[in-house]
Amino acid sequence: MKYHNRNEHTLVKYTKNEMITFEHRVLSEYRIKIAKIETLAKSITTHREPKGEEVKGASEFLDVIINETDKFYENNSEILSNNGKRPHARSRLAETKEWNSNVERFYEKNPRKPRK
Numbered sequence: 768m769k770y771h772n773r774n775e776h777t778l779v780k781y782t783k784n785e786m787i788t789f790e791h792r793v794l795s796e797y798r799i800k801i802a803k804i805e806t807l808a809k810s811i812t813t814h815r816e817p818k819g820e821e822v823k824g825a826s827e828f829l830d831v832i833i834n835e836t837d838k839f840y841e842n843n844s845e846i847l848s849n850n851g852k853r854p855h856a857r858s859r860l861a862e863t864k865e866w867n868s869n870v871e872r873f874y875e876k877n878p879r880k881p882r883k
Contacts, residue, residue, distance in 0.1 A: 777787060789846075790846050793843045794847070797839065797840070800835070804829065804832055804857060807825060807828065807832065808829060811826060833857055833858065834850060834854070834856065837859055840852075840855075840858070844866060845869075847871035848866040848870050849869050851871060853866065853870055
């Protein structure tokens with residue numbers, strides 16, 4: 768089956784009657800969650816008043832987003848680690864041997880993919 772005008776980084780597939788796989792949905796959702804964390808962290812660090820109320824509220828919200836992302840990773844760790852995804856750098860999860868071995872196996876099978 769050939770995909771026309773398909774972007775690997777979106778959830779949209781342009782052929783009719785085609786369902787998005789659960790694995791693709793999990794990977795896309797994780798990518799979105801990581802982007803939210805990065806965007807909010809960058810806006811906190813570059814804010815004009817680093818000790819203001821806005822930054823304190825944003826920091827609390829960043830904690831909420833990180834906790835939500837950690838729970839998402841725990842719930843879908845097999846799919847994510849088998850596709851080379853580790854917990855985010857700001858994550859509070861301790862990496863397990865299983866996750867690390869799954870990620871290493873992924874990069875051994877896909878040597879051309881850059882490590883993240």
